[in-house]
Amino acid sequence: MSPLRKLATAAATLALVAGSSPAAAETKLTIMVFAGMQNLPLFVAQSKGLFAKRGLAVDMKIAPNSDELRNGLADGRFQIVHAAADNSVAMVEMAKVDAKIVVGGDNGMNRLFVQTDIGAITDLRGKTVAVDAPNTAYAFQLYEMLRLAGLEREKDYTVQVVGATMRRVDALLADKTLSATMLNPPFSLRAAKAGLKDMGEATASIGPYQASAGFVLAAWGRDNAETVVKYLSAYIEGMRWAADPANKAEAIRLVAENLKMPEDIAAAGYDLLMTGMNKDAALDMKGFENVLALRTRHTGKPTRPAADYIDLSYYQKAIAGM
Numbered sequence: 001m002s003p004l005r006k007l008a009t010a011a012a013t014l015a016l017v018a019g020s021s022p023a024a025a026e027t028k029l030t031i032m033v034f035a036g037m038q039n040l041p042l043f044v045a046q047s048k049g050l051f052a053k054r055g056l057a058v059d060m061k062i063a064p065n066s067d068e069l070r071n072g073l074a075d076g077r078f079q080i081v082h083a084a085a086d087n088s089v090a091m092v093e094m095a096k097v098d099a100k101i102v103v104g105g106d107n108g109m110n111r112l113f114v115q116t117d118i119g120a121i122t123d124l125r126g127k128t129v130a131v132d133a134p135n136t137a138y139a140f141q142l143y144e145m146l147r148l149a150g151l152e153r154e155k156d157y158t159v160q161v162v163g164a165t166m167r168r169v170d171a172l173l174a175d176k177t178l179s180a181t182m183l184n185p186p187f188s189l190r191a192a193k194a195g196l197k198d199m200g201e202a203t204a205s206i207g208p209y210q211a212s213a214g215f216v217l218a219a220w221g222r223d224n225a226e227t228v229v230k231y232l233s234a235y236i237e238g239m240r241w242a243a244d245p246a247n248k249a250e251a252i253r254l255v256a257e258n259l260k261m262p263e264d265i266a267a268a269g270y271d272l273l274m275t276g277m278n279k280d281a282a283l284d285m286k287g288f289e290n291v292l293a294l295r296t297r298h299t300g301k302p303t304r305p306a307a308d309y310i311d312l313s314y315y316q317k318a319i320a321g322m
Contacts (some may be wrong), residue, residue, distance in 0.1 A: 001246070012216070019291060021182070025054055025055075026056065026057040026232075027057065027100075028054055028056075028059070028151065029057070029079050029231065030058075031058060031061065031078055031081060031082070032057045032061045032062070032063050032065060032068075032069050032078045032081045032082075032159060033062065034062075034063050034164055035062050035063075035165070035166050035187065035271065036165060036184055036187070036259075037109070037184070037185045037186055037259075037269040037273045037275065038106050038184075039060075040251060040254065040255055040273060040276075041236075041239035041241075042058075042060060042082075042235065042238065043255065044238035044239075044241050045234045046059075047254060048238070048241065050237050050238055054230040054234055055230065056231060056232060056234065058185075058231075061078065064083075064163055064164055064167070065132055065133065065163040065167075066087050067081060070090065070091050070184065073097075073099065073216070074099075076217075079220060080103065080216050081215060082212055082268065083110065083215075084137035084212065085104075085137075085212075085288055085291050086137035086140065087136055087137055087215075088100070088213065088215040088293075089291065089295060090135065090311060092139075093303065094135070095223045095286030096216065099215050099217055099218065100216060100221060100309065100310060100311040101213045101283065101288075101309055101310040101311070102215060102216055102221065102228060102232065102311055102312065103208075103213065103214040103232055103235065103281050103283070103314075103315050104214075104281050104283035104284060105213050105277070105278060105314075106211055106212045106276045106278060107137065107203055107208065107209050107210070107211050107278070108141075108184055108202065108203075108209055108211025108212065109184045109185055109188070109201070109272050109275065109276040110141055110184045110188075110201070110211070111182070111184070111188050111198055111200060111201050112142065112181075112182060112200060112202065113169075113180065113182075113183050113191045113192075113196045114179055114196065114197045115172065115178075115180070115196065115197070116195060116197055116198075121145065121149035121151070121199060122151065124146060124149075124156075124157055125151060125156050125157065125226045126156070126157065127157055127268065128157065128158040128159070128160050128177055129142060129146075129158070129159055129160070129178070129179060129180045130161075130168045130171055130181040131161060131182075132161070132163055132165070132166075132168070133163065134159050135213075137291075138182040138275060139159070139184055141202045141294070142180070142181070142235075143184050143298050144205070144206045144294055144297070144298070145206065146199075147297075148205055148206075153272070153298070155198040160178065165183055165184060166187060168181045168183065168187075169187040169190055169191050172196060173196070185272045185273065186255075186259060186261055186265050186266065189268050189272075190261075191263050193265075202281075206294070208286045208287040208290055209284075209287045209290055210283060210288040210290075211287075213283065216228065219309065221314065225314060226245045229314050229317045229321070232314055232318035236280050236318060237282055239277065239280065239281050242273075243279075248270065251270060252266045252270050253266075255270060280319065283310065283312065283315075285306065288306055289306055292309075
């Protein structure tokens with residue numbers, strides 16, 4: 001056999017061996033998120049194979065409430081969660097669990113919705129307001145908007161725990177004794193269409209706010225640093241794809257399919273998301289500092305410096321590699 005023939009045979013043998021070798025094992029992740037427009041980058045990453053091409057198999061669960069989301073992360077049932085950044089702070093301060101925020105998201109696009117008999121925020125005196133949990137995140141936004149109107153918690157109104165945004169909009173539509181809640185798209189759009197009254201956007205009253213953020217247990221992040229970087233790379237790529245005007249129509253269809261809603265609501269929600277989404281899911285530090293200030297004001301307990309709650313090293317590596 002000639003040298004060239006031997007070389008060709010050897011190359012063919014190597015190719016056959018490589019082709020018959022088992023595929024690299026996927027890294028499985030279970031994540032939990034709240035239903036809403038803010039999950040569009042995740043819908044894109046799933047549908048476009050952005051997780052798969054990085055060797056990740058991601059199972060996404062929908063949170064019924066923030067307690068389940070936080071407890072599931074602490075127990076190891078979920079490896080990564082996306083929720084209001086204050087939920088991660090609450091894990092550190094209330095549950096004494098070392099959680100770290102690893103990526104930002106958006107400003108929440110939250111709006112205060114009330115029943116039709118409420119003419120002004122001051123009309124909520126003596127009424128009942130609905131929240132997910134009474135001591136985190138968007139509840140603090142609600143308390144602050146009411147405080148700025150001269151209403152104090154416990155003294156002037158009652159707080160009722162209802163659960164996630166999708167549950168709160170259902171509750172207000174079904175029970176007129178629940179007078180107000182914070183809603184973000186698409187649920188805010190549904191509320192407006194159903195006739196609930198919009199009293200304005202939270203950030204217009206309370207200032208910048210870091211809402212959606214991704215967080216992990218600090219120890220798990222350190223032990224799985226490469227996986228976190230891959231996950232964030234896919235998430236950021238999904239966000240970039242979603243923000244590209246050329247992909248708008250397809251992005252709207254993804255939202256409609258995943259959130260099971262009419263395309264006109266999905267389209268309106270998409271437009272709102274594009275105004276509230278942070279570029280490349282960066283963490284808004286001014287917004288996060290406001291998160292901490294609201295927690296201090298409405299719990300009476302000081303928080304740690306902002307840097308103690310975050311670890312952006314994974315995010316920085318993900319951005320650098322894109």
